[in-house]
Amino acid sequence: MQDQLSRAVVATAAGGLLVFTITWAGGTIGSGITGHGWHAPSFAASTAATLVTDGPGALWPGAPVGVVYAGILGLLAVLSVPAAFLAHHFTNSSGRAAKGLAGRRELAGMCPKGIEARARELRPSLKGREQLHPDETGNLLGDLDPKGPELRSSYEDVELDLMAPRAGKSTGIAVPRVLRAQGAVLLTSNKSDVYAVTRAEREKAGRVWTFDPQGIAHTPRAMWWNMLGECDTIEAARRLAGHFVASVNDDTAKKDFWISAAQNTLTALFLAAARGGASVQDILGWLADPADRTPIDLLRDANLGAMAEQLQGTVRGAVETRDGIYETARQTVSCLLDPGILAWVTPDPHSPEFRPADHVTGTDTLYLLSKDGGGSAAGVIAGIADATMRAGVVAAERMGGRLDPPLTAVLDEAANVCRISDLPDLYSHFGSRGINVVTLLQSYRQGARVWGDMGMDALWSAATVKLLGAGLDDADFVQKISTLVGQHDVRTPSISKSKDGTSRSYSYRQESILPPDKIRALPKGTALLLATGVRPALIRLRPWYKEPGAEVISAAAKAETAAITERAARRWTRGASTSAPPRQRTAWEREAGRPR
16 A cells, blocks of 8 residues: 555656646747747746746746747647657557567568568469559458458468357458459358358359359259269269268268278269269169169279179178168268259250369359258268369469469368368368368367368368467367467566565466467457467458448348348249149159159
């Protein structure tokens, strides 16, 4: 208490001295400049007393009172400018970053100048140009908290973002990344919000392809993708089969006998159809009738005798085993029994065909929309997404190693609608090829459920940029992040009193820079940035609706949302008016379009 009182007395005395000094100097300056003499009163306590009792005019009796006040106010104005600058500087310096987190200097490579220099190295098309648009230099992440500058990742970075629902994944990451993309775009989602906001703007950049087999945006089918077009090799056929298997198998690292055997069978059937010119409908028929020798004959005609023998061995095996394998395979591709989904992967002479190889070298946009859960088209979505990104790799090799402009792949809800089983292994490879992949998950555990603990660890390690947003409730994971962020020294004062007086000493202890509770309670719109080679930093996301030009985009989004609502109403009305009790089907053959 006594210590606080002493400080208050000192502060009051200092404030009074400052006021007296400004008045004394300002009044003298005003009197001298106006020609009333440079006669300064004595700088003494008696003068201060006169100032308090009679006011500033009594100290310069030969000068008008207005002149004295004008001089005081003028001096105060002159002094306030550097004072405000110093206050802003020290406030900004102390608030530049929380103690222990990265600041502007550590993140220089992600700031505008650093990221522009890196972009000129990665993109040959930028060489020789004096002025670059910021979006040509890298992917916007957000602003360094609290005062900036903006931070961007380079075009060789691959990103993993973990945020709870409604924490800003769509508005602060997915939408801005699609709108600002310089090259081709691929977006997966189980909602129509990002599609509604970005479609009109992306139409200005190039053609928009909307793959919507389950009516997420209720768009009429205006394209088709040759699902079997990429299955002319065993590797490609196995990859496609793996996507369908992953759509029903939560952890691809834990495949039991039936899952593995089903994938082998699907691989053989996909390869037979691709080499023999058969259709997806034919594959459904082969699955419905294991005794059909057509796929075996097609494989032998294509000089794939080993694959044909393997499929024949499965067919001729024990009936219980064979039926179990085929039933598992049927379940993995059950979404194709829906004629509405099947039509999107069936050749249609009246609709344009989506060709991944053409897409990745332009500025077109591919929206891949699918529901999650039972009956979803996740296997098909993963197949077309994987085919597009692999086409990007091939195109990059033809360009000398890297796509320019880069391909932007935003895998929103990747754990639900785009389960590419070896995505963790492909991540670093994509970055070196100019394919900017952004995987958005709700939690670390959600990813581990799909790719397994080892797969998710690999994905985490391969991502060169990681954003951790609000609402991460996994206690173990948040504790690990707190450990990664590190600790800092905290100085603690201690005061001791004795008969000789009061002494002050300091001790130091270490505390977490960001304890787990603070990481969990990150405000919406902020994220913890973990970038390779620098300390963690706190950033503020840049929602699309707060950016310049948001009014035009918002108006287009409202119009698109209204159109989606209207299409949904028409579809529901049409379905209700034409619905009839379906004919009962008791076997897979009838579901596959092959009546007994």
